[in-house]
Structures are given as structure tokens and as C-alpha cells.
Amino acid sequence: MKFVKTLSVAGALAALPTFALAQDTAAPGFDEIGPYIMTTLLFLVAGFLVFFMAAGFAMLEAGLVRGKNVAMQLTKNIALFGIASIMYWLVGFNLMYPGEFNGFLGPIFGTTTWLEPVGLDAADASLEYASVASDFFFQLMFVAATASIVSGALAERIKLWPFLAFLAILTGILYPISGSWQWGGGWLSTLGCVEGSDAPCGFSDFAGSTVVHSVGGWAALAGAIVLGPRIGKYKDGKTIPMPGSNLALATLGTFILWLGWFGFNGGSQLAAGTVGDITDIGRIFANTNMAAAAGAVAALILTQLLYKKVDLTMVLNGALAGLVSITAGPLDPTLLGALWIGAVGGAIVVFAVPMLDKFKIDDVVGAIPVHLLAGIWGTVAVVFYTEGTSIVTQLTGVLAYGVFTFVVSLVLWFVLKAVVGIRVSEEAEINGLDKAELGMEAYPEFSNG
Numbered sequence: 001m002k003f004v005k006t007l008s009v010a011g012a013l014a015a016l017p018t019f020a021l022a023q024d025t026a027a028p029g030f031d032e033i034g035p036y037i038m039t040t041l042l043f044l045v046a047g048f049l050v051f052f053m054a055a056g057f058a059m060l061e062a063g064l065v066r067g068k069n070v071a072m073q074l075t076k077n078i079a080l081f082g083i084a085s086i087m088y089w090l091v092g093f094n095l096m097y098p099g100e101f102n103g104f105l106g107p108i109f110g111t112t113t114w115l116e117p118v119g120l121d122a123a124d125a126s127l128e129y130a131s132v133a134s135d136f137f138f139q140l141m142f143v144a145a146t147a148s149i150v151s152g153a154l155a156e157r158i159k160l161w162p163f164l165a166f167l168a169i170l171t172g173i174l175y176p177i178s179g180s181w182q183w184g185g186g187w188l189s190t191l192g193c194v195e196g197s198d199a200p201c202g203f204s205d206f207a208g209s210t211v212v213h214s215v216g217g218w219a220a221l222a223g224a225i226v227l228g229p230r231i232g233k234y235k236d237g238k239t240i241p242m243p244g245s246n247l248a249l250a251t252l253g254t255f256i257l258w259l260g261w262f263g264f265n266g267g268s269q270l271a272a273g274t275v276g277d278i279t280d281i282g283r284i285f286a287n288t289n290m291a292a293a294a295g296a297v298a299a300l301i302l303t304q305l306l307y308k309k310v311d312l313t314m315v316l317n318g319a320l321a322g323l324v325s326i327t328a329g330p331l332d333p334t335l336l337g338a339l340w341i342g343a344v345g346g347a348i349v350v351f352a353v354p355m356l357d358k359f360k361i362d363d364v365v366g367a368i369p370v371h372l373l374a375g376i377w378g379t380v381a382v383v384f385y386t387e388g389t390s391i392v393t394q395l396t397g398v399l400a401y402g403v404f405t406f407v408v409s410l411v412l413w414f415v416l417k418a419v420v421g422i423r424v425s426e427e428a429e430i431n432g433l434d435k436a437e438l439g440m441e442a443y444p445e446f447s448n449g
Contacts, residue, residue: 035273036127042281043134046267049260050141054081056256057148061155062442063250064313064365068432069156070245070442076151076160080167084144087172092143093136096176097184138267142212143171145264149216152365154223157230157429160437162422166412170219174408178401182211188400192393200388203397207268209328209378210398215405217372220363222409226417229362231429239357242364245443247312254316258292261323265330284330288323291330291342295322298346306350314353317366318346324371325378332385341381345374 058077062070115133129135147167154163181188182205193201205211232240244250265288271277299318303311322342326333333341352369361368376398383389416422423429428436435441 032127033122035271036130038272038278039130039270040134042267042269042272043130043138046263047134047138047141049263050138050145050267051260053141053145053257053260053264054078054148056253056258056260057145057152058253059249059256060253060316061152061365063246063248063253064152064244065155066242066432067245067443067446068434068441070434071438071440072160072433073151073155074442075438076163077148079160079164080147080151080171081144083164083168084147084171085140087168088140088143088176089136091172092176093139095173096139096179098180142208142264143175146175146212146216146219147171149213149367149371150220150223153220153363153367154227155364156433157423158223158227159420159422159424160433162416162420165420166219166223166409166416169412170409174219174405175215178215178404179211181400182397188397191396192390200386201393202388203393204382204386204389205328205379205397206330206382207265207327209324209375210401213324213327213371214375214379214398214401217368217370217375218402218405219409220367221361221372222406223413223422224361224363224368226410226413227423229360230364231426233362234357234360239354244313250313250316254319257320258289258323261288261292261327265327269331280331286335287330287333287338288326290335290338291322291326291345292319293322294339294342295319295325295346295349298322298343299350302347302350313366314350317349317353317370321345321349321370321374324374325381327375328378329382329386332382332387334385337385341378341384344381345377348373348377 054077058074061073061077065073115136116131147170150167150170151163180186182203183189188203190201191203230242233242234240262285266281266284269277269281269284272281296315296319299314299321300310303309303314322345325341325345325348326338330338349366349369352373353363353366356363356368363369379398380391380394383391383394413422424433424436432441
């Protein structure tokens with residue numbers, strides 16, 4: 001019975017295009033509207049998966065900071081998402097994809113209406129790609145992820161409003177400018193290309209190991225240098241551990257991020273209208289999962305060997321580093337390829353965290369090893385599997401993003417430090433930012449943090 005019902009529904013759906021054409025010969029058939037519908041749906045589904053990564057970042061950071069700073073960290077995460085949404089609408093989208101939309105500051109002044117009208121008819125729609133609204137929604141989720149990377153690294157000692165001011169510039173201007181170099185058809189996307197040749201060329205970053213993750217990492221590194229370490233973190237040449245408040249939350253956050261990454265990488269196929277596209281998305285999902293698993297296992301084994309005990313926080317960040325590592329090229333590797341690329345990412349975290357401590361760069365959640373260093377590794381690893389890529393082109397892209405984002409971020413952090421100050425007082429840091437900056441606590445029954 002179930003099989004018969006399925007056939008009936010399938011038959012009815014198949015007949016719909018014919019019925020439409022019988023009524024109006026100008027109406028497009030399903031072979032024309034199908035790719036538009038499927039790609040739009042891909043952007044929407046992948047977009048809300050990436051949106052859920054905001055919850056993952058919030059839980060991860062809330063779990064890895066001390067109890068006296070949890071409410072502050074949660075406030076930063078929801079505030080940064082709101083600011084990123086507004087700034088990317090206001091200037092970022094048009095800045096990142098120049099020439100595709102009408103106007104620069106159009107949305108706020110009403111001179112551009114690139115969202116489709118309500119009740120758009122298929123005959124009036126541009127069926128070449130997907131809904132612009134869905135494309136905007138999907139791209140917006142990436143800029144919000146970039147902002148979240150900065151939040152965790154600078155936790156427990158930065159003022160709220162200067163931090164949000166920096167993120168407004170990062171999400172509205174810096175990220176869109178550098179993003180346009182690759183995803184907006186800019187100079188990196190055509191680097192090394194020969195005119196008239198159809199051979200693959202240009203800098204390759206499929207879903208953003210560099211465009212998204214290293215940008216957030218570079219901005220975080222600049223902020224950590226200007227801000228300085230937390231009080232008591234480094235003493236007499238030793239690194240003093242400052243355990244997080246809730247490793248259960250940190251683990252939950254990691255699994256949420258892992259889930260969201262399927263949308264992050266899978267949606268970056270940017271098409272779902274053919275058998276080939278859908279098959280590729282399945283391959284991307286499998287490779288993404290394998291890299292995360294390998295990163296976690298690599299960190300698990302290495303911490304046991306190096307420290308004689310497994311470090312859960314390293315394992316969590318190992319999984320995330322594996323995900324970042326595969327993001328630049330999740331389509332082309334075999335499963336074995338995804339495994340070793342992700343495993344190297346997990347190893348990078350284990351060795352990079354103590355290295356940063358030697359330089360007294362205090363990264364509360366390990367965002368710089370995970371997103372910056374593993375992001376660089378993943379971008380370089382593309383050359384092993386993706387046709388038409390070269391190590392020179394990939395390193396040129398890494399260097400370009402690094403110099404631009406780090407230098408401009410460093411200048412911005414110094415300006416904010418000089419004008420309004422970016423660090424809370426010593427008393428506020430000792431008592432906790434929840435009380436000092438917000439006047440509330442995440443765990444009021446445990447006032448000692």
C-alpha cells in the first residue's frame with residue numbers, strides 16, 4: 001500500500017509541469033525551475049545548520065571560561081550575531097559581491113531591492129541560480145561564524161562595547177573586502193589563470209578555511225597581542241591552568257559545531273539542481289565527518305602519549321581543527337585523504353596550544369590554533385587532491401589574507417585601546433565580568449566562579 005501511494009504521489013508531481021504548460025505555454029517546466037528550487041532549498045537548509053553553529057560557539061565558550069564570566073560570554077555571542085546580521089545587510093553583502101546588486105548603502109536608503117518581491121511568479125523569476133534572499137541568508141551565516149572566533153580567544157578580560165565595535169567593522173567591512181578577493185570574483189580567484197584557457201586555476205578555498213576561519217584567527221591573534229594575557233595566567237615562567245566552568249557544555253558545543261559544519265561545507269557546493277551536485281554534497285558530508293573524527297582521535301592519542309592522560313579540551317579542539325582543515329577542500333579527497341588531513345589538524349592543536357603559551361599569547365578557548373593554524377594547513381592541503389591548484393597560489397592567498405586582516409585588526413585594536421580602552425580593570429577581572437560588565441551572573445548560587 002505504501003509503495004502504491006508513493007507511486008501515485010510521484011506520478012502526480014511528474015504531471016505538474018505538463019499541467020502548467022497546458023494552461024500557459026509561457027510557464028517554465030520543472031527542468032527549468034527544478035535547479036532553482038533545489039539550490040534555494042540547499043541554501044536555506046544549510047544556512048540554518050550554520051546558524052545553529054552560533055549556539056555551538058556559545059556553549060563551547062561558556063563551558064571553557066570560568067563561571068564568573070559565563071553570562072558575559074553568552075551576551076557577546078548573541079550580540080555579535082545581531083551586529084553581524086545588520087552590518088552584512090547594510091554594507092557587507094554588496095561590498096563582498098560587487099557589481100551583482102544595485103547600490104552600495106542601498107538597503108538602508110531604499111535604493112536597492114535585491115530581495116525578490118512577495119509571491120514571485122516563476123515566469124517572472126530569474127531562474128539562472130537561486131533566490132537572492134536565500135543566497136544572502138547563507139552567506140550571512142559565514143560572517144557571523146568569523147565573528148564568533150574572535151569572541152572566544154579574547155574572553156575574560158575584554159570590555160563589551162569596544163569588542164562589539166571591532167566586530168561591527170570586521171563583519172561589515174574587513175571580512176567582505178577580503179572575501180571578495182576569492183568568492184566575489186576578485187584577484188585571488190583568477191590568480192595564475194591564462195586568458196582563453198579552460199584549465200583549473202586560481203586560489204582555491206571551497207568553504208573557507210582561509211576566507212572565514214583564518215580571518216577570524218588573525219583578528220583574534222591581533223586582539224590577544226594588544227589585550228595581553230589574563231591576570232595570573234603566566235607566572236615565574238610557568239603557565240597557570242585556568243579550568244573552564246563546564247566541560248559538559250563545551251562538549252555539547254563541539255557536537256553542535258560538528259553538526260553545523262555539514263551545512264557549512266555541504267552548502268558551499270552552491271548548487272543542488274543535478275544528480276552530480278547532490279552526489280557531491282553527499283561526498284562532502286562524508287569527508288567532513290571523517291576529518292572531524294580523525295582530528296579528535298589524533299588529539300586523543302597525542303595527549304595520552306605526551307601527558308600520560310587524555311585532555312578532553314584538546315580532544316574537543318582536535319575535532320574542530322579537523323573540521324577547519326577539511327573546509328578548504330572537502331569535495332576532492334578520498335575518505336582516507338580526509339582522515340589524514342583532519343588528523344594533522346588535530347595534531348596541530350596539541351602542539352600549538354603550549355607554543356602560544358610560550359609566547360604568552362593567552363587564547364582562552366584555543367581559537368587561534370583551531371581556526372588560524374589549522375585553517376592555514378587546510379588551505380595548503382588542497383594541493384594534494386584538487387586539480388589546478390599550486391602551492392605558490394595557495395600560499396599567496398594565505399599570505400594576502402594574513403597580512404591584510406592582521407595588520408588592519410592590529411591597528412583597530414590599538415586605536416580602540418587608545419580612545420576608549422579595551423580591557424576591564426584589574427578589580428573587574430578578578431571579580432568576574434558578569435558582575436562588573438553586566439551586573440548579573442550565569443551561576444548566582446556559585447559566586448566564587
